[in-house]
Amino acid sequence: MAKSISLPRRSALDWKAVVVPYLYLGPFLVLFLVFRVYPLLYGLYISVTNAQLGRMSTAIVGFQNYSALLSDPRFQTSVVNTATFTLEATIPVLGVPLLLAVVLNRGVALRTLLRSAFFFPFTLSVVTVGLIWAWLLDPLVGPITFYLNRVGIFPPPWLGDTHTAMPAIVLATVWSVTGYYMVIYLAALQDIPQQLLEAAALDGAGGWQSFWSVTFPLLRPVMLFVVIIHIIGALQVFGIIFVMTKGGPADATLSLVQYIYLIGFQGSFRLGPAAAMSWVLFVAIFVVSLIQFRVFRDQAEY
Amino acid sequence: MRYPHSAAAVSHAFTRRHFLAGGLVAVAGAALAACSSTSAPSSSPTTSAATSAPAAAPTTAPTAAPAATTASSSAAPAAATATTAPAAQSAPSGSGGAVTMTFWNDIGATNAKPYTDLQSLFNKQTGIKIDQQVMQIGNLNSKLQMGAPIGQAPDMALLYTTAIPHFADLGTIQVLDPAALDQSGIKESDYVPATWQGGMYKGKRYSVTQDVVQSALYLNDSMFKDAGLTGSDGKPQAPTDQTSWLETAQKLTKNGNYGGLWGGSSDNLNFEGLLWQNGTNVFSEDLSKSVLDQPAAIEVATFWAKPYAQLKASPPDGVDAEKAFVAGKLAMWVNGSWNVTGFNDSKIAYTVAPVPTLFKTPKVWSLGHELTMPMQKNKDDAKVAAFWKFVKFMIDNGATWTVQGGVLAANNTVYKDPQIAKDPILKVFTDQSKNWGVGQSTPKWSDAEALIGPVIDGIYLGKQPPADAMKSLAQQISAL
Numbered sequence: 144m145a146k147s148i149s150l151p152r153r154s155a156l157d158w159k160a161v162v163v164p165y166l167y168l169g170p171f172l173v174l175f176l177v178f179r180v181y182p183l184l185y186g187l188y189i190s191v192t193n194a195q196l197g198r199m200s201t202a203i204v205g206f207q208n209y210s211a212l213l214s215d216p217r218f219q220t221s222v223v224n225t226a227t228f229t230l231e232a233t234i235p236v237l238g239v240p241l242l243l244a245v246v247l248n249r250g251v252a253l254r255t256l257l258r259s260a261f262f263f264p265f266t267l268s269v270v271t272v273g274l275i276w277a278w279l280l281d282p283l284v285g286p287i288t289f290y291l292n293r294v295g296i297f298p299p300p301w302l303g304d305t306h307t308a309m310p311a312i313v314l315a316t317v318w319s320v321t322g323y324y325m326v327i328y329l330a331a332l333q334d335i336p337q338q339l340l341e342a343a344a345l346d347g348a349g350g351w352q353s354f355w356s357v358t359f360p361l362l363r364p365v366m367l368f369v370v371i372i373h374i375i376g377a378l379q380v381f382g383i384i385f386v387m388t389k390g391g392p393a394d395a396t397l398s399l400v401q402y403i404y405l406i407g408f409q410g411s412f413r414l415g416p417a418a419a420m421s422w423v424l425f426v427a428i429f430v431v432s433l434i435q436f437r438v439f440r441d442q443a444e445y
Numbered sequence: 446m447r448y449p450h451s452a453a454a455v456s457h458a459f460t461r462r463h464f465l466a467g468g469l470v471a472v473a474g475a476a477l478a479a480c481s482s483t484s485a486p487s488s489s490p491t492t493s494a495a496t497s498a499p500a501a502a503p504t505t506a507p508t509a510a511p512a513a514t515t516a517s518s519s520a521a522p523a524a525a526t527a528t529t530a531p532a533a534q535s536a537p538s539g540s541g542g543a544v545t546m547t548f549w550n551d552i553g554a555t556n557a558k559p560y561t562d563l564q565s566l567f568n569k570q571t572g573i574k575i576d577q578q579v580m581q582i583g584n585l586n587s588k589l590q591m592g593a594p595i596g597q598a599p600d601m602a603l604l605y606t607t608a609i610p611h612f613a614d615l616g617t618i619q620v621l622d623p624a625a626l627d628q629s630g631i632k633e634s635d636y637v638p639a640t641w642q643g644g645m646y647k648g649k650r651y652s653v654t655q656d657v658v659q660s661a662l663y664l665n666d667s668m669f670k671d672a673g674l675t676g677s678d679g680k681p682q683a684p685t686d687q688t689s690w691l692e693t694a695q696k697l698t699k700n701g702n703y704g705g706l707w708g709g710s711s712d713n714l715n716f717e718g719l720l721w722q723n724g725t726n727v728f729s730e731d732l733s734k735s736v737l738d739q740p741a742a743i744e745v746a747t748f749w750a751k752p753y754a755q756l757k758a759s760p761p762d763g764v765d766a767e768k769a770f771v772a773g774k775l776a777m778w779v780n781g782s783w784n785v786t787g788f789n790d791s792k793i794a795y796t797v798a799p800v801p802t803l804f805k806t807p808k809v810w811s812l813g814h815e816l817t818m819p820m821q822k823n824k825d826d827a828k829v830a831a832f833w834k835f836v837k838f839m840i841d842n843g844a845t846w847t848v849q850g851g852v853l854a855a856n857n858t859v860y861k862d863p864q865i866a867k868d869p870i871l872k873v874f875t876d877q878s879k880n881w882g883v884g885q886s887t888p889k890w891s892d893a894e895a896l897i898g899p900v901i902d903g904i905y906l907g908k909q910p911p912a913d914a915m916k917s918l919a920q921q922i923s924a925l
Contacts, residue, residue: 197590303763393903
């Protein structure tokens with residue numbers, strides 16, 4: 144007959160094992176609730192009012208702030224611009240940092256120096272990056288235009304042309320963040336078990352086949368992280384655009400966050416419409432993140 | 446066997462309880478710090494107002510120092526020899542002790558010292574202390590908007606004319622007593638009509654104009670000389686109308702340089718000046734809707750597309766016009782009087798000329814600095830009296846402020862002062878005063894200006910047909 148095991152009765156002191164971890168989490172949770180959750184919910188409330196900075200009383204206006212967005216051409220422009228920036232900035236970020244990481248992982252000469260050099264732009268502030276590129280691309284005094292002119296090429300005014308302003312900002316952004324994602328990819332590459340690569344080589348897999356069949360699937364979790372983080376950041380782009388073009392020329396680079404800033408913190412300080420746009424952005428980021436999780440959810444296992 | 450660590454030693458080790466206690470103390474401290482009241486405005490200037498505030502008018506720092514009698518001279522005016530003797534001021538009546546007035550303004554950069562010196566003089570004469578905080582106009586507007594409803598507004602604030610209707614509508618600033626205005630000796634006849642009306646909203650006065658910035662035409666002397674466009678006196682031949690403006694700009698556009706720029710591609714301020722020149726405005730006279738879709742405004746927009754999109758005589762968007770002018774890449778530039786300081790510092794040879802009349806009437810864009818009294822929780826008669834004394838002091842010392850601070854006083858009686866009358870740059874500014882125009886008295890003005898900039902930028906670049914763009918713009922502004 145099997146011997147039954149009787150569990151000891153839970154003593155009064157055992158409740159501490161349950162409660163104490165939450166007490167440790169408490170400080171963070173308090174700050175999270177106060178500075179994240181509360182503003183989020185209060186913003187939702189403001190979005191259905193006619194709140195304006197300096198106006199003591201507010202009235203509920205229902206979904207008027209949201210419906211007004213449908214006929215606001217600048218809001219629509221800012222949404223398109225933000226989506227365009229996100230798409231144009233994400234595609235290079237998927238490939239360029241990975242390529243650099245793969246090259247560095249192969250043990251090239253001056254690897255440490257190159258890694259630092261590629262990472263260095265990420266250490267600069269957004270304002271610094273924006274100013275550097277604004278000067279580089281200045282049509283009158285910028286070196287890029289100057290030297291191109293010297294070889295007979297007369298480029299458009301990069302930041303003054305509606306066709307080239309956004310690509311210029313994308314270029315500055317990709318230059319700034321490539322090093323950061325490269326380091327993440329590099330760490331992930333170094334985490335891949337060598338036995339798998341050796342096994343693939345024994346099976347006759349070449350460099351590309353080994354990368355595509357072994358390395359790339361194992362990098363999917365990292366790529367998911369990179370893509371999600373980058374897209375969340377790209378959808379909230381503000382600083383670099385504000386420094387380089389302030390949303391111009393002719394609203395060609397006006398981002399959604401910048402438009403929220405203009406409506407909520409400039410002019411009449413209309414907080415209601417600004418909060419409504421903020422919630423639209425929040426929902427968009429949330430949906431995009433969910434979609435990405437679903438697309439990347441299958442992980443390679445060996 | 447005793448372990449090396451005694452029970453007493455273990456009790457001194459850092460345990461989970463210690464960590465928990467420390468965390469709770471840190472959170473409590475943070476909560477207490479967050480709940481503490483905000484400090485009163487400090488007596489020292491915080492930030493200077495030298496940079497621009499996007500979407501708020503004006504778009505660049507409204508300071509100027511017309512120190513040069515000619516463009517190539519860098520001689521400063523005789524700062525210590527203002528011909529107007531500061532008027533004696535008496536201490537505010539009914540005050541049991543010294544009065545201290547908190548004062549928010551955006552007078553920074555090179556104008557900060559002259560302004561502070563005047564405040565010190567005011568203190569010496571009246572015993573009233575000015576406790577000023579200098580900040581960018583965007584920050585000032587938002588702080589005032591937040592502070593007034595909760596009794597955290599300063600005793601005085603220096604606002605722009607176009608902001609008066611907005612703050613008046615919100616109840617942020619006080620109505621000024623007409624009787625007190627009369628008693629102070631400030632007369633309508635001493636002001637240009639546009640400036641006198643600047644402090645009015647819905648028939649009530651909310652401010653008194655202290656000084657005015659305006660547009661002017663800047664000419665690069667060496668570029669004009671190289672192009673052979675100088676008169677017998679060797680000075681640049683300034684264009685005076687639309688035909689001569691466009692012709693001169695085209696002649697000066699060569700070798701990678703640009704002939705002329707009217708403000709900037711998205712410069713709504715100087716665009717407004719052209720609307721006024723053509724007898725129209727942003728809103729209808731009753732302020733009920735925008736008239737930018739009317740022929741007069743479309744005519745202005747059609748001109749706006751000519752210099753760059755059609756003639757390539759203006760620089761493209763994204764060019765720093767001030768730097769281009771100083772670098773000798775831009776020959777003519779219509780922009781604010783505050784640029785004089787920078788041009789003098791750069792030692793560039795330049796001439797200031799009146800703004801050309803491109804359309805029907807010689808209107809010039811201008812904007813005033815308005816002295817206001819924000820709303821307070823409790824009325825203080827001593828501070829009200831002190832406010833009027835400061836207003837009168839700044840009027841009486843308008844010549845000093847103009848010469849030393851480089852900002853043209855609003856009270857035009859000082860324009861006859863010899864130091865002002867003989868300065869060629871100040872003479873241009875004072876001669877233009879009769880043609881000053883200001884924005885319409887509506888709380889929607891700032892929001893309308895924010896919409897105008899991107900649209901005229903598109904017209905400038907040739908991306909949008911002027912008529913269609915203006916019609917769309919008028920709809921957006923009318924919907925405000």
